[in-house]
Amino acid sequence: MFALVDVNNMYVSCERVFRPTLVGRPVVVLSNNDGCAIARSNEAKDLGVKMAQPWFQVRHLGREAGLIALSANFELYGDMSSRMMTLVAQYAPRQEIYSIDECFLDLTGVQGDLVAIGRDIRATVLQWTGLPTSVGFAPTKTLAKLANHVAKTADRKPGTYPRQLAQVCNFGELSRLDLERVMQATEVGDIWGVGKKISARLNEGGIHTVLDLVNADVATLRKQFSVVLEKTVLELRGTSCLDVDDAPAANQQIMCSRSFGEPVTDLRSLVEVASRFASRVAEKLRQQQSVAAAVHVFIRTSPFRKNDRQHSPSLTMPLGRPTADTRLLISAASRAMEHLYRPGFNYVKAGVMLVDLQPEGHEQGELDLFAGTLRTDQSAVRPDRPRLMGALDALNRRFGRGAVTVASAAHEGSSSGYTAKQERRSPRYTTRLDEIPIAWA
Numbered sequence: 001m002f003a004l005v006d007v008n009n010m011y012v013s014c015e016r017v018f019r020p021t022l023v024g025r026p027v028v029v030l031s032n033n034d035g036c037a038i039a040r041s042n043e044a045k046d047l048g049v050k051m052a053q054p055w056f057q058v059r060h061l062g063r064e065a066g067l068i069a070l071s072a073n074f075e076l077y078g079d080m081s082s083r084m085m086t087l088v089a090q091y092a093p094r095q096e097i098y099s100i101d102e103c104f105l106d107l108t109g110v111q112g113d114l115v116a117i118g119r120d121i122r123a124t125v126l127q128w129t130g131l132p133t134s135v136g137f138a139p140t141k142t143l144a145k146l147a148n149h150v151a152k153t154a155d156r157k158p159g160t161y162p163r164q165l166a167q168v169c170n171f172g173e174l175s176r177l178d179l180e181r182v183m184q185a186t187e188v189g190d191i192w193g194v195g196k197k198i199s200a201r202l203n204e205g206g207i208h209t210v211l212d213l214v215n216a217d218v219a220t221l222r223k224q225f226s227v228v229l230e231k232t233v234l235e236l237r238g239t240s241c242l243d244v245d246d247a248p249a250a251n252q253q254i255m256c257s258r259s260f261g262e263p264v265t266d267l268r269s270l271v272e273v274a275s276r277f278a279s280r281v282a283e284k285l286r287q288q289q290s291v292a293a294a295v296h297v298f299i300r301t302s303p304f305r306k307n308d309r310q311h312s313p314s315l316t317m318p319l320g321r322p323t324a325d326t327r328l329l330i331s332a333a334s335r336a337m338e339h340l341y342r343p344g345f346n347y348v349k350a351g352v353m354l355v356d357l358q359p360e361g362h363e364q365g366e367l368d369l370f371a372g373t374l375r376t377d378q379s380a381v382r383p384d385r386p387r388l389m390g391a392l393d394a395l396n397r398r399f400g401r402g403a404v405t406v407a408s409a410a411h412e413g414s415s416s417g418y419t420a421k422q423e424r425r426s427p428r429y430t431t432r433l434d435e436i437p438i439a440w441a
């Protein structure tokens with residue numbers, strides 16, 4: 001059995017922990033430079049705010065409906081994520097961190113009533129961190145994702161699914177008929193990894209619900225779509241066949257994380273791991289033509305090695321200027337690792353995650369101005385950008401940080417050149433001493 005533990009509306013929930021006045025109000029968190037909505041509270045969803053919708057399109061809802069917009073605070077979210085992951089890790093010997101707010105637990109060998117365990121996970125995470133979660137249990141990862149979707153939706157929209165499936169949903173204890181009813185009530189587009197394009201094509205072929213897909217002919221699906229979709233169907237039928245590597249990517253994040261075969265104790269190996277993971281995620285980032293504005297790095301010891309001292313820190317490094325340059329990402333990830341590492345601990349897992357993603361074109365305007373003076377052929381600017389970045393880095397390393405910067409960025413009023421527009425960012429409550437919350441008594 002697998003569990004999927006997922007924080008509800010993660011970024012908004014992190015903000016609400018420290019600003020309880022935001023509870024019950026429509027809230028969105030905006031991407032780097034306050035561009036578009038990357039997280040929405042349920043109330044904001046009910047107002048019709050869409051994922052990734054530009055802020056200027058919904059700004060009027062601020063006046064009309066009290067919609068509150070906040071700048072993304074990835075340092076806070078990364079730290080809260082780390083706290084939540086550490087708590088959840090205690091419930092099963094194998095935890096696979098899938099995104100900033102989701103992890104799978106492999107419950108092989110875990111005894112007891114799963115729903116009770118799920119409720120305990122929820123209660124503990126809520127009490128210790130203030131974050132609300134949903135938990136789904138099922139024999140495969142794709143089904144566990146679906147169970148989690150049901151747990152969340154049954155809670156948020158009463159009437160869609162049986163009430164007792166809200167918050168914690170265990171497919172393992174549903175009768176075949178009940179499971180089919182749930183699948184019948186769920187659109188095919190809600191399945192993990194079935195995107196808009198595929199679900200549109202499936203709809204055309206008469207496949208609308210999860211149950212339709214489960215009953216479809218796999219051989220035909222493989223021919224018309226892909227092996228990946230075939231695997232998805234097998235998983236929905238209860239046959240586990242999805243590796244970490246062919247699991248569909250999370251929205252808005254790119255992650256590479258692994259458990260080590262043997263505990264790792266030295267910094268050099270960990271920096272090597274961080275570099276390798278960083279170049280892997282950089283590659284994926286460029287494949288999807290995005291840039292990242294922050295790198296989140298974590299290492300963990302194992303709570304199941306009872307005699308070991310525990311240390312599971314994480315750090316979110318803002319990149320200033322969003323980038324897809326492997327060298328910048330490696331350098332940020334390595335520096336983060338050097339900062340996290342403490343001698344004398346048996347680390348069993350590490351991860352590098354790119355967060356605060358945006359389409360590649362966004363940052364281009366400022367760069368082109370500079371690049372155009374180096375190359376008159378504008379079409380050749382793009383492939384040369386890594387070299388430009390490399391040259392900038394080298395100069396800055398030699399003459400000090402911020403010695404050379406992009407001309408158009410310098411007049412943004414910061415000595416280090418570029419600063420993202422973050423007019424609505426909350427304090428970094430948990431990671432900066434000078435920003436800790438003040439309580440008046």
Ligand SMILES: [Mg+2]
Nearest residue numbers: 006007009101
């Ligand atoms: Mg979530």
